[in-house]
Amino acid sequence: MTGAPRTAAGRIAGFDLARAIAIFGMVTVNFRVVLADSDGPEWLERLADQIDGRAAALFVFLAGLGISLLSAHSRASGEAAAIRADRLTLLKRALFLFIIGLAFRRIWEFNILHFYGVYLFLAALVLTVSNRMLIALGVVAAAIFPALYLVLPAQFGIPFWDTTAALTARDIAIDVFFQGYHPLFPWLAFLFAGMIIGRLDVGDRHIRRLMLWGGIALALAAEAIAFALLGIGLLKTLLNIAPAIAIEPVADNFGTEPYPPMPLFVAVGIGWAMAVSSLCLSAGERWNGKVWLTPFIHAGQLALTVYIVHGSIAIWALDWIGLGGQHSTAWALGYAVLFYAVIVLLATLWRRRFARGPIETVMRRLTGSRKSEILPEGVAAA
Numbered sequence: 001m002t003g004a005p006r007t008a009a010g011r012i013a014g015f016d017l018a019r020a021i022a023i024f025g026m027v028t029v030n031f032r033v034v035l036a037d038s039d040g041p042e043w044l045e046r047l048a049d050q051i052d053g054r055a056a057a058l059f060v061f062l063a064g065l066g067i068s069l070l071s072a073h074s075r076a077s078g079e080a081a082a083i084r085a086d087r088l089t090l091l092k093r094a095l096f097l098f099i100i101g102l103a104f105r106r107i108w109e110f111n112i113l114h115f116y117g118v119y120l121f122l123a124a125l126v127l128t129v130s131n132r133m134l135i136a137l138g139v140v141a142a143a144i145f146p147a148l149y150l151v152l153p154a155q156f157g158i159p160f161w162d163t164t165a166a167l168t169a170r171d172i173a174i175d176v177f178f179q180g181y182h183p184l185f186p187w188l189a190f191l192f193a194g195m196i197i198g199r200l201d202v203g204d205r206h207i208r209r210l211m212l213w214g215g216i217a218l219a220l221a222a223e224a225i226a227f228a229l230l231g232i233g234l235l236k237t238l239l240n241i242a243p244a245i246a247i248e249p250v251a252d253n254f255g256t257e258p259y260p261p262m263p264l265f266v267a268v269g270i271g272w273a274m275a276v277s278s279l280c281l282s283a284g285e286r287w288n289g290k291v292w293l294t295p296f297i298h299a300g301q302l303a304l305t306v307y308i309v310h311g312s313i314a315i316w317a318l319d320w321i322g323l324g325g326q327h328s329t330a331w332a333l334g335y336a337v338l339f340y341a342v343i344v345l346l347a348t349l350w351r352r353r354f355a356r357g358p359i360e361t362v363m364r365r366l367t368g369s370r371k372s373e374i375l376p377e378g379v380a381a382a
Contacts, residue, residue, distance in 0.1 A: 011301070012069070014202075014284030017293070018062055018277050019300035020344075025055025027310050028336040030110050034315065035335065037326035044329060053258025056112060056182060057190045057269030058276055059303075060119065064194020065202075065277065067123050072199075075128055087124045092367035094120035102172070105165050108311035115182040119191050122184075131196050138192035142266045144185040146253050148178050149260050160260055181259075186266050193270045197277070203285075208278045215274025222256060222267035229254045298347040299340075302357035306343050314339050 029052050039045055067090065074082035094117045101114025126137065152158040163179045164171050177184050200207050256268045287293045299306060318324045318335075327335075350357065356364060 012281075012284065013288040013293075013297055014277075014281030015062060015065065015069075016297040016300035017284055018058065018280035019303045020296040021276060021280065021300075022055050022058040022062065023299065023303050023306050023310075024336075024340050025051045026059065026307070027314075027340055028333055029053075029055055030310065031314075031336040031339075032329060032332045033110065035318075035327050035332035036329040038328045040329035040333075044333070048329060048333065049257075053261070053265065054269055054272050056258075057187075057266075058273045059112070060116075060182070060187055060190040061194035061197075061270065061273035062277065063116065063119065064123070064191040064196075065198035066194075067120075067127070067191075068195050068198025071127050083128060087127055089367065090120050090124035090127070093363065094118070094124065096363055096367050102167060104308065104311065109163065109165055110181050111311065112182050113307070115176065115180060115184070115187065118176055118184055119188060122188065123191060123195065126192075131199065134192045134196050138189040141184070141188040141192070142186040142263045145178075145183065145260070146262055148185065149253075149262075152178060183261070186261050186263070189266045190269055190273065194273070197274065202277075202281055205282070208281055211274045211278035215271040215276075215278065217271070219268045219271030219275070222264045222271065226254055226256045226264050295344045295348040298351040299344045301351065302347045302360065304363065305357035305359040306347070308359055309343070310339065 028048065032048055032052075070089065071083070071086045074086045096117070097113050097120065098117025101111055101117055104113055105111045126134065129137075149160055153160060158174060158178065160179060163175065163181065166172075175183075197211065202208060202211070253262050254264060255262055256264045258265055258269075283293070284297075288297075347357075354361070
């Protein structure tokens with residue numbers, strides 16, 4: 001990873017660019033969910049469907065990359081004190097995100113921040129385990145959710161689609177592990193995949209090519225499997241031999257949609273995250289410092305602030321100007337593009353005077369870090 005091109009502040013430009021793309025994807029998805037109540041052109045709906053869940057998966061994947069970057073020196077040296085310091089940094093940021101995430105959950109039900117806090121807490125625990133162990137943990141994380149999906153609603157009356165913002169210990173646990181929009185299982189798989197990739201030398205063009213084509217192959221293979229089982233009715237044909245089995249619950253286990261997040265969705269999300277990360281790293285290497293690219297890098301550096309603003313001020317603003325309520329998909333996506341354009345401009349102006357975004361600054365002051373700016377704010381921002 002040491003060969004990756006960096007900004008003057010020591011950050012890896014391609015990572016910040018990838019975060020900018022991820023935050024734009026999440027903005028479009030969330031605005032569509034909240035603001036749209038009527039379908040647009042079929043091509044637009046299909047395009048929006050492809051972003052749904054994938055953008056958030058990219059955010060979590062990038063967090064894994066950032067964690068590996070954070071711990072690269074301590075893991076290489078094997079120094080116990082350095083490893084403890086890195087773990088402490090992650091644990092403090094995990095607590096910060098968990099607390100503000102639960103608070104933000106009260107006004108933005110699609111919030112990912114409290115999940116992020118739990119992801120970072122567990123990442124601190126497995127910071128130095130082998131890649132083989134991370135792969136095993138990722139597979140287990142992806143495999144557990146289908147079991148929960150089949151057992152919890154039927155046996156305990158906990159439906160997946162009935163999310164809640166209540167803050168009782170029981171409701172928080174159910175939200176984090178099952179009902180939430182980014183439950184621990186299987187979303188930890190994206191984090192662990194990012195940690196594995198982050199341990200590679202992504203400054204090596206050969207590694208990036210493997211990331212790109214391997215990611216595309218993984219995503220397309222998962223989509224092909226889902227299409228074969230669901231699109232051409234193969235699963236239904238197979239189930240004809242056992243007509244007592246309801247097809248919908250079984251079919252859910254073979255979809256690539258983010259809700260419910262089944263193993264094929266995880267494979268697609270990891271694949272596209274690898275591919276997008278590879279392209280962004282290459283773009284950062286080739287065009288870092290270009291005037292047209294720098295604003296997007298700045299937006300990625302303020303990802304935590306942008307995320308909170310989009311789920312609060314950007315939605316409230318519509319009521320202030322009398323445009324609250326439901327609209328078409330095209331309207332919602334157009335508003336997302338307009339909001340993002342304004343955010344890119346504001347992020348650029350902000351970064352001319354300040355090193356970090358406002359929420360990023362609060363996080364850094366409360367949690368601290370012995371690292372330089374090389375530590376991606378995206379470890380806590382997505």
